[in-house]
Amino acid sequence: MKLNHISYSQIVMAIGIVAMVLFIFLALAEIYKSTKIEGTEKFMWTVGMLLFSFFAGIAYLIWGRKRIAT
Numbered sequence: 001m002k003l004n005h006i007s008y009s010q011i012v013m014a015i016g017i018v019a020m021v022l023f024i025f026l027a028l029a030e031i032y033k034s035t036k037i038e039g040t041e042k043f044m045w046t047v048g049m050l051l052f053s054f055f056a057g058i059a060y061l062i063w064g065r066k067r068i069a070t
Helices: 009-033 039-051 053-068
Strands: none
Touching (some): 009 039, 039 053
């Protein structure tokens, strides 16, 4: 999809990227503050968030947050 031809598309794309980075940062902060999971699982969440941010983010919101949140 070409967003360059739509007015203000660069601003919308920048807002989306900033929101994604902010979500990843906040999710990882919540994961590392948790005392309910071990270091190995924290590492796997980190790798998932960095490599597969969209899919790991959806999985975190659906399944992980209920278990991880303190």
